[in-house]
Amino acid sequence: MIPPGVSGNFEELFKDxxxxxxxxxxxxxxxxxxAEELTQDTFKRVYPKLxxxxxxxxxxxxxxxxxxxxxxxxxxxxxxxxPRVVNLEEVQESRWSDAGMENESEDKMVIIEAMKExxxxxxxxxxxxxxxxxxxxxxAEKMERSPGAVRSLQFRAAQSLKQILEERGYFRG
Numbered sequence: 076m077i078p079p080g081v082s083g084n085f086e087e088l089f090k091d092x093x094x095x096x097x098x099x100x101x102x103x104x105x106x107x108x109x110a111e112e113l114t115q116d117t118f119k120r121v122y123p124k125l126x127x128x129x130x131x132x133x134x135x136x137x138x139x140x141x142x143x144x145x146x147x148x149x150x151x152x153x154x155x156x157x158p159r160v161v162n163l164e165e166v167q168e169s170r171w172s173d174a175g176m177e178n179e180s181e182d183k184m185v186i187i188e189a190m191k192e193x194x195x196x197x198x199x200x201x202x203x204x205x206x207x208x209x210x211x212x213x214x215a216e217k218m219e220r221s222p223g224a225v226r227s228l229q230f231r232a233a234q235s236l237k238q239i240l241e242e243r244g245y246f247r248g
Contacts, residue, residue, distance in 0.1 A: 092136065096140065099140065099143060100113045100143055103208075104150075113147060113150065116146055117146050118139070120146070121138060121139050147208060148208055151208040185243070186236075189236055190236065193235055193236060196228060197231070197232035197235055197236070199214075199217075200214060203217065204229050205229075211226055
């Protein structure tokens, strides 16, 4: 039995939340197939909890998004143990059929080039925290610094990256 507050049934909840969860996941992983798979896995993970009334109806949306975050963290941890090697030249030479994908690829290249101007510590903290999704504590251990120092470093790194991008006219309309 579907719990009350789940929009009548799981299919409706699925239909209502799927686009939002997919966009959230896609923004983080930047890969359509992977985003679809993670979104599907998220709903597979929460379905038994909803059926067993283990989630309060007013907290279902938050529960689904937390499950999506956890799925991505699991993926990033797995990748950290088994990193995928990408040849940058192949990425630059690849052709995109979709104009949106082309702009997205150009944006990524601009950011990658700007990050090359950052100090090594700034690059590390941004990649580990933002791209790979490590916690502050995990990055602190990797960098042999306090969590407060990592938060401060991340803030300064983001500010520096923003300044570099602004100097290159990236944020101009």
